[in-house]
Amino acid sequence: MTAPPLVQGEALTRAFPRRGGLFGGGAPVVALRGVDITIARGEAVGVVGESGCGKSTLGRVLLHLLPPTSGRVLFEGEDLAEQPGDKLRALRRRMQMVFQDPYGSLDPRRTVGAQIADGILIHGLAQGAEAEEQVAALLRQVGLDPEHAQRLPHEFSGGQRQRIAVARALATRPDFIVADEPVSALDVSIQAQVVNLLADLRAQLGLALLFISHDLHVVRHLCDRVVVMYLGRVMEEGPAEAFFRAPMHPYSRALLAATPSLRHRGPVVEPIAGEVPSIASPPSGCVFRTRCPMAQPACAEAVPPLEPLPGMAGRMIACRRAAELV
Structure with missing residues (x-):
């Protein structure tokens, strides 16, 4: 019988109410929209995407620092929301976080x-x-x-x-650590030291790691699997080696194309056009369709599910035209 994942998020949604200010009183801002994610014991999962895509919110929801608006988080198969105070306190010992700002997170x-x-x-x-x-x-x-x-x-x-x-x-x-942009505020030479430290500790201690970053080089070096997010949704997921060799989703391809040394082999991909839409009012259907070079009118009709790619172990993609991308 296969052991359950150490950490599992099921259909996670997180909404933030608007209070006061110029835009107060409107509909809640939804930072996560039905995200599914699993992290095995000892596995390092990299979460990438542009600023505002929901990466940090996902990390905090998985640690139950922010409870999900809907969906659930399981730790070793147990729903964190259903645990009594003493049990949740004991579980929190096994889940920790490394924040982006090393000075702001220390007293x-x-x-x-x-x-x-x-x-x-x-x-x-x-x-x-x-x-x-x-x-x-x-x-x-x-x-x-x-x-x-x-x-x-x-x-x-x-x-x-x-x-x-x-x-x-x-x-x-702990058994599980969320590292939220832990090297983004550091000089390049210091970044390498901290990343190597995390890699060594993970190997020595068998830690499961959710590594949130916009630096694809670091993710490629450190992580076993990659999750690509855009406006609160997962666009693509797969083993790191296969992802960096041949990204599938148009958004993933554009992300790698924006990093010259990581450009995948294949047709030249133009930089992503336009601005990221407001997370408060994302496009209908596929949230990436307003910037996607492959978008069709049908892409506005329904949210594409995250589905396995036939014949590609561990690869998943949320795109109506997935068959054309293989």
């Missing part, structure tokens, strides 16, 4: 050692000297000196702060 008034120790103490994993020893071990694990535990966040570089954020996420011994 500037507390030592980094104290912040790394928070999860250890809150979940009763150790106390006193034993907790201090675990903090020291975590700092070594991410390539920092244990003596750094007594310093404040402003005393570190951006790369060091992100390593501290990783150490804090690891403190509760």
Whole structure:
């Protein structure tokens, strides 16, 4: 019998109400629209797409930091929304997040050692000297000196702060980590160090990782599988190697074409035309149709389901003209 995925999102929708301001009082803004996603134990899944496509919202919903408006999140087959407080608290120990801004996610008034120790103490994993020893071990694990535990966040570089954020996420011994653009604010050389650190830790600890990024190079290096999002919907999903070798969806092809060193073999793809529509009022039918070079009038009629591509293991695409893309 096949084991269930470690994390599974089913038909996830997340809407945000409009309150006050110039546009207040209207219909809710829907950031996720029926997203299905699975993450196996030890697997790294990259989520890519333009800004505002719902990547960060998806990560927060999977961690139950934001409850879904509809749909459900399962952790080892258990619906997070149905768990009592004590059970959900225990599950939260096994799910952690590394935020995009390593400085904004740390308390500037507390030592980094104290912040790394928070999860250890809150979940009763150790106390006193034993907790201090675990903090020291975590700092070594991410390539920092244990003596750094007594310093404040402003005393570190951006790369060091992100390593501290990783150490804090690891403190509760999680099985699943959401890394939300964890290297976008760092210099290129520091980005490589942090990405390699995540890859090493994943291999050593068997972590499942949801890696949210707009940097396709990093996703190709780190991830086993790629999920492409646009205006709250999944456009394409598949194994990373196959995806980067031959993207299928017109949007995926345009994304890779915008990164010259990742351009796939095949016909030349022109850059995506036009602006991203407002997520508050997306196009009918296929949300990408207003910018798609292959769009037909029928594309406006119904939302194309995310379906497997025949003969292509693990490849899925949401496009009415999928048969023409193979």
